[in-house]
Amino acid sequence: MSEKNEAMLRRNQKNYAGRNILSGFLFGLGLIAFIDEVVFHQLLHWHHFYDLSTTTAGLISDGFFHAFSWFATVAALFMVADLRRRQSFWLRRWIGGTLTGAGFFQLYDGLVQHKWMGIHQIRYGVDILPYDLVWNISALVILIAGIVVWRQTSQMKKQKETV
Amino acid sequence: MTTAHYIAEGILAAPFILVCLLYLFAAFRDAGWPARRIGLFVTGTAAAVISVLGPIPRMAHDSFVIHMTGHLLLGMLAPLCLVLAAPVTLALRALPVPAAKKLAKMLRSRFVTIISHPVTATVLNIGGLWFLYTTGLYALMHASALIYIIIHVHIFLAGYAFTASIIYIDPMPHRYSFLFRSGVLVAALAGHGILSKYLYVSPPAGVGQEAAQAGSMLMYYGGDAVDIAIMVILCWHWYKAARPREEKAVAV
Numbered sequence: 533m534s535e536k537n538e539a540m541l542r543r544n545q546k547n548y549a550g551r552n553i554l555s556g557f558l559f560g561l562g563l564i565a566f567i568d569e570v571v572f573h574q575l576l577h578w579h580h581f582y583d584l585s586t587t588t589a590g591l592i593s594d595g596f597f598h599a600f601s602w603f604a605t606v607a608a609l610f611m612v613a614d615l616r617r618r619q620s621f622w623l624r625r626w627i628g629g630t631l632t633g634a635g636f637f638q639l640y641d642g643l644v645q646h647k648w649m650g651i652h653q654i655r656y657g658v659d660i661l662p663y664d665l666v667w668n669i670s671a672l673v674i675l676i677a678g679i680v681v682w683r684q685t686s687q688m689k690k691q692k693e694t695v
Numbered sequence: 696m697t698t699a700h701y702i703a704e705g706i707l708a709a710p711f712i713l714v715c716l717l718y719l720f721a722a723f724r725d726a727g728w729p730a731r732r733i734g735l736f737v738t739g740t741a742a743a744v745i746s747v748l749g750p751i752p753r754m755a756h757d758s759f760v761i762h763m764t765g766h767l768l769l770g771m772l773a774p775l776c777l778v779l780a781a782p783v784t785l786a787l788r789a790l791p792v793p794a795a796k797k798l799a800k801m802l803r804s805r806f807v808t809i810i811s812h813p814v815t816a817t818v819l820n821i822g823g824l825w826f827l828y829t830t831g832l833y834a835l836m837h838a839s840a841l842i843y844i845i846i847h848v849h850i851f852l853a854g855y856a857f858t859a860s861i862i863y864i865d866p867m868p869h870r871y872s873f874l875f876r877s878g879v880l881v882a883a884l885a886g887h888g889i890l891s892k893y894l895y896v897s898p899p900a901g902v903g904q905e906a907a908q909a910g911s912m913l914m915y916y917g918g919d920a921v922d923i924a925i926m927v928i929l930c931w932h933w934y935k936a937a938r939p940r941e942e943k944a945v946a947v
Binding site: 581582591592594595596598599600602603606607610613614617618 | 877880881882883884885886888889892893895896908912915919922923926927930931933934937938939
C-alpha cells in the first residue's frame with residue numbers, strides 16, 4: 533500500500549471509528565447469544581427452554597435480548613460490508629467491540645438472567661457454583677480484553693489526530 | 696369435520712387462489728415483470744392455501760403442533776413471499792390509468808396509513824396472537840366456523856400488514872426510518888418469543904402440556920427463521936440506501 537493510500541485509510545477509519553465499534557459490539561452480542569443457543573441449548577441440552585423458576589421480568593428480558601441479538605448479528609455484518617465499501621473498516625477496533633459485546637452479554641446472562649431473574653441455570657443436577665464461576669469469570673476476562681483493545685485503538689486515533 | 700368446516704375451508708382458500716390467478720394474468724401480460732416475483736407469489740399462495748385447505752387444518756383441530764405449522768405458514772411465510780412479490784406495484788402497472796389512480800388514492804387513505812404504520816401492524820399481529828392464545832378464543836375457534844374464518848383472515852392480513860410495514864417493496868405513502876422499523880421488528884420478535892415461552896407452560900384451554908411444549912418451541916424457532924429473512928432484507932435495503940455518494944459518481 534502506498535503512503536497516500538495508507539493515510540487515506542487511517543483518515544477513513546478515524547471518521548468511522550464509532551461505526552467500527554458499534555458494529556463489533558453488536559456482532560459480539562449476537563455471536564455469544566448464538567453460541568449460547570447452539571452449544572448449551574441445542575447440543576449439550578444443559579440449558580432449559582423454560583425453567584419453572586423464571587420470573588416474568590426474566591421472560592421479558594430473555595425475549596428482548598434474544599430478539600435483539602438475532603437482529604444485531606445481521607445488522608452488524610451489513611455494517612461491516614458498509615465499512616469495507618467505504619474503505620474504513622478497522623479490524624482491531626472492530627475486534628475490540630466484538631469482545632466487549634460478547635463479554636458484556638455473557639456477564640449479563642450469567643449474573644442478571646441466570647442468577648437474579650432465574651431464567652434457567654447453566655446445568656441441572658450438579659453443584660452449580662463452579663459452573664457459575666467459570667461462566668462469569670470468563671465473561672469478565674472477555675469484557676476486559678475487549679475494553680483494553682477498544683481503548684488502545686482510541687489512543688491510536690488520538691495520536692493520529694495530533695500527527 | 697362438519698359441512699361448516701368444508702365451507703370454511705373453501706371460503707378461506709378461494710380468495711388466495713383467485714388473487715393468484717389475477718396476479719399471474721397481469722404478470723404474464725407484463726413483459727418486464729421479473730420471474731422471481733411470480734415464483735414468490737405462487738409460493739406464498741401455496742403456503743397460504745395448504746394452511747387453510749386440506750390435511751393441515753383438519754389435523755390442526757386435534758394437534759397443536761400442526762396448528763402452529765399452519766399458523767407459521769399463513770401468518771408469516773405466506774405474507775413474506777407475497778409482500779416480496781410486489782402485488783401492488785404489479786396492479787398499478789396492469790390497471791388502466793383511472794383505476795390505477797383510484798388504487799393509488801386508496802393507498803394514501805387514512806385507513807391504510809394507520810394500518811400500515813409499523814406499530815399498529817405489530818399490535819394487530821402480535822397482540823392478536825396474545826388475544827387468541829391467552830383467552831378462551833382458541834377453544835371458541837374450534838367450536839364456531841365463523842370465528843374460525845375471522846381468526847384465519849385476521850392472522851393472514853395482520854401478518855401481511857406487519858411484513859409490508861417493515862420491508863418496503865411496494866410503494867408506501869408514509870415511510871419510516873430504518874432505525875425505527877428495526878426497533879419495531881425487534882419488539883415484535885420479542886413479543887412473539889415471549890408468547891411462545893409463555894405458552895410452553897400455560898397452554899390454551901384444551902391443549903395438553905406435551906403438545907403445548909412442542910407447539911411453542913416450533914412457534915419460537917419458526918418465528919426466528921422467518922424473522923431473520925425479514926431482517927436480512929431490511930438490512931440489505933439499508934445497505935443499498937446508505938451507499939456513499941462518491942462511489943456512485945465513480946460507478947456511473
